[in-house]
Amino acid sequence: MISKVNDSVYLDKVLPAENGRRLLINGTQVGAGSFTLIAGPCAVESAIQLEAVAKLLHSLGAHFLRGGAYKPRTSPHSFQGLALEGLKLLRQMGDKYSLNVVTEVIDVESLPQVAEYADVLQVGARNMQNFSLLRALGQCRKPVLLKRGFAATIDEWLGAADYIATGGNDKIILCERGIRTFSQATRNTLDLASAVVARNMTSFPVIADPSHGTGHWELINPMVKASLAAGLDGVMVEIHPQPEKALSDGRQSLTLPHYSTLQYEISELAPAFGKQIN
Ligand code: PEP
Ligand code: MN
Numbered sequence: 494m495i496s497k498v499n500d501s502v503y504l505d506k507v508l509p510a511e512n513g514r515r516l517l518i519n520g521t522q523v524g525a526g527s528f529t530l531i532a533g534p535c536a537v538e539s540a541i542q543l544e545a546v547a548k549l550l551h552s553l554g555a556h557f558l559r560g561g562a563y564k565p566r567t568s569p570h571s572f573q574g575l576a577l578e579g580l581k582l583l584r585q586m587g588d589k590y591s592l593n594v595v596t597e598v599i600d601v602e603s604l605p606q607v608a609e610y611a612d613v614l615q616v617g618a619r620n621m622q623n624f625s626l627l628r629a630l631g632q633c634r635k636p637v638l639l640k641r642g643f644a645a646t647i648d649e650w651l652g653a654a655d656y657i658a659t660g661g662n663d664k665i666i667l668c669e670r671g672i673r674t675f676s677q678a679t680r681n682t683l684d685l686a687s688a689v690v691a692r693n694m695t696s697f698p699v700i701a702d703p704s705h706g707t708g709h710w711e712l713i714n715p716m717v718k719a720s721l722a723a724g725l726d727g728v729m730v731e732i733h734p735q736p737e738k739a740l741s742d743g744r745q746s747l748t749l750p751h752y753s754t755l756q757y758e759i760s761e762l763a764p765a766f767g768k769q770i771n
Contacts, residue, residue, distance in 0.1 A: 513696050518593050518636055521556045524698035528768040529727030531595055533559035535742035537579035543586050545734040549749045551590035553756050556771055558592040563599045565619050572740040580610035601629045608635050618642050618670055621653050631660015640668045647691055667691055667699045671706030680708025685723050698726035704745040714755050721766055
């Protein structure tokens with residue numbers, strides 16, 4: 494499926510017509526002329542927290558709720574997520590507010606359980622080259638949101654996608670979430686140029702995650718606008734009813750009012766870039 498051209502990896506079905514870059518997730522289009530907004534807390538913490546977020550997203554007409562139930566944390570002493578309880582809360586809120594649930598799967602063992610509750614299975618940056626997980630996702634029928642590893646080249650990222658596609662699941666969304674560089678002003682360096690390159694090299698929708706890509710909530714609004722202007726297919730952002738009390742990634746989470754403003758601004762701007770938000 495992969496061929497090497499001038500030291501770059503190209504998926505064989507490269508450069509499709511724009512309407513080839515289209516995924517339908519429970520009736521909602523990702524790719525083609527859509528700019529998809531995926532929002533939610535870094536981690537599911539409680540029913541109250543998640544419902545506040547889901548209710549807002551529903552009122553804004555959004556279609557995707559993100560939230561981690563299994564959290565891959567740098568320290569084993571940090572909050573690891575609510576696991577099954579978190580998955581149940583996500584499904585409950587997804588059903589109640591008509592939102593597709595995006596959540597991370599961290600290993601092969603928990604994949605059947607996560608796939609039972611999620612609409613989109615997220616592979617985190619730390620797991621981008623977990624090849625047994627990628628192969629297992631190839632056997633799965635649910636769409637996969639594949640994050641770029643923070644030290645992965647584009648070829649490695651697309652190679653990871655090819656593991657899933659070769660396994661039989663081509664419902665893949667690529668997500669640029671920032672790479673590690675010498676810059677200390679931000680948590681990671683959001684590599685939008687590489688996201689555009691990846692988009693030009695594959696038939697998959699490509700989105701950006703400016704929350705992990707920058708680490709600062711103040712930078713999310715401008716980076717979402719940059720993602721839209723760059724022609725990407727959407728963004729994933731972290732939001733929280735009380736970011737200062739968040740159990741993870743509060744510093745990079747938008748408040749709900751800030752998110753409402755952002756969604757409004759993007760809905761106004763999107764048509765200028767040939768897109769509609771969903
Ligand atoms: C996340 O989306 O919450 C997350 C852990 O992201 P990443 O894998 O990009 O660090
Ligand atoms: Mn996070």
